[in-house]
Amino acid sequence: MRIAIEILASLLLVGGGAIVAFAAVGVARLTDPFMRMHAAAKAGAMGAGLLVLGAGLAIGTAGAVLTALAAVAFILLTAPLASHALGRAAYVAGAPLGAASVADALSGVLDRKVFDIDPARTARPRPARFSPSTDPSGKDPSMSATPEFRWPGDAARRGAATARQAQAAAEPAAIRRILCGLVGGPAQPAATATAIDLARGAGAQLVGLSGLGQAPRRWQGPVGIGGAYWAEWAEGRSRARLRQDAAVALQAFQEAVAALPGLEAEARHEEADPRALAMLLAGHDLVVLPAGAGPHGLPCDPAEEVAAAVARARIAPVLRVARRPGVVREVVMLVGAGDGCGALAAGLLRSGLWPEATVSILALGEDRPAVRAMADGQAALLRAHGRQVAMLPALEPDFEAPALRARIARYDAAVMSCLTTRQGGVFDSLRICAHEIAGETAPLTLLP
């Protein structure tokens, strides 16, 4: 019995010490304060608890065991409280969310200071050995998160903003940040020019982002066997092509921006798959992307486009640019039976784009009363906000593609919920898709 207790105590001591050491490594190596706090709170409390319990058992008297049990209970009770308080304080103090965070659930709930390192502290050159960063570029990974953009005097506007938000969700918000995707392709110059026009018109901050649609390189194993070798070869080629396109587009963007001194603009390069990136960049009010640019740097189906992937993430409205438009006077809205079609009018109003344009609503499929009712509801919402609305005769189920193209050709922009309704499959490829035709024909496509 005594031997068993001794062995157990030794195991507890060594295991607790090891867990505390892991927690310490986590505190140093994880990328943002919240992750560090998670290491310190969970692993630290567990390691310290095991170690104190082991110490009590190793001494072996009843008083020591009781004291150790009391200490363990106390640690387990207080560690969550302390870490909760510290995490809340870190959030309020504006500690940056690291690159692994996908969403900020507390934005708008808690006040948040803009994070700002004391310049007196950072001006002093820091010895390299004190930096726990392993990033070869020398950039601290905790600093790589997107800083939240705030208007000056934001605290005063905050209360009014939340009240307004609660009052009417469809009120047009001023566009404050525009993300311009630099992914290359034939429509990229038009997209860049449109984004710059929009940013100048709205006085917004413009962020040019290259590398969108590119997944980070995965570890494939030491030796590619069989087809894996060629898969990696093809992936490397498409990656090189995509990087080249992105570099060309980035250079064009920087030249265009440098010619306009009044524009607040920056350029970034990030490589992540579109969905994760869209969630990372949730602070943007509009994403401008060129039409026809696929994830491999080649033209592809509308369903595979970067624009479709970003729109599917449903973080920010996507403006897909095929040609540079003049003044947008006529907008067509395609209301079908799919997901998100009921929110098209609200999305258009909220985005604040084209306030003067006439909106024509084209219902797909006359015979479905639900679609008809949805189209009427959206027309009523648009009229209530002072837009001019025209109801087009609904599209017959057996429409011809050239006829539809001719009908849509007079519009400057299209608003729809997705770029395609194809589900894949053999017979589906024979079907004519109204969304695809509209996306090809209209110079601008808004995917709210």
Add this chain to the structure above:
Amino acid sequence: MTTGLIPGLIPWAAGFAALLVGLGCIPVALRLLAGPSSADRAIATDMLGLIGVCFAALVAVIAGHAAFLDIAFGLALVGFLTAIAFARLLERASLSPPREPAE
């Protein structure tokens, strides 16, 4: 000194655990120095408090004084209060701008 049925097992285990915990001090200290935000420093301080609790417990085993377990208990208490105080300080310092007292 505890002399068990397996001689040297518990002192060896305690010494090894002390080595591990002592090595763990180094990355925490680096984080404490490197920051970059004050929240990071508060978290590192909290972690150092936990490491102090571990050391007190290990000293209790190695030196054979059960009283050091009480010190571990006290250190845990102080560490909790420190974390709460830091959190309140950070929150208050970042939230309210310095205001003139009302007359």
